Amino acid sequence: MRTARAVYLAFGLASLTVLTVAAGLTPSAARLGTHTQLGLPACGFLSRTGWPCPSCGLTTSFALAVRGRFADAAFVQPFGFVLFCALLAAIPFFLYRAARPVELSRVFDVDRTVTLCKGAFGMYVGV
Numbered sequence: 001m002r003t004a005r006a007v008y009l010a011f012g013l014a015s016l017t018v019l020t021v022a023a024g025l026t027p028s029a030a031r032l033g034t035h036t037q038l039g040l041p042a043c044g045f046l047s048r049t050g051w052p053c054p055s056c057g058l059t060t061s062f063a064l065a066v067r068g069r070f071a072d073a074a075f076v077q078p079f080g081f082v083l084f085c086a087l088l089a090a091i092p093f094f095l096y097r098a099a100r101p102v103e104l105s106r107v108f109d110v111d112r113t114v115t116l117c118k119g120a121f122g123m124y125v126g127v
Contacts, residue, residue, distance in 0.1 A: 007104060
């Protein structure tokens, strides 16, 4: 059970860390490029083609959503807003599970996880 507690706590803290980092960023007025504040390079796909890649706007979406600008976040990158909501919901879930752990196999069923990942990927590609 100690391993389960550590895994739940790590997932909860990782989710909280992502949202904390997003809160420290200033959303780009151009709706793209907020990630460069983290020292990451500009999008190579965008610079080569002039078209945004499927990931363009994710960081900006998080930075907007953490400020409560949900409509703007969903407009900039709909999937980013969905991910933001998932992480926001994950924090209390994982911290609760760290305090009251259950076997990891009850929460992280491989088949269910693969199905969720396929669905998330489908949403990501479809947006």
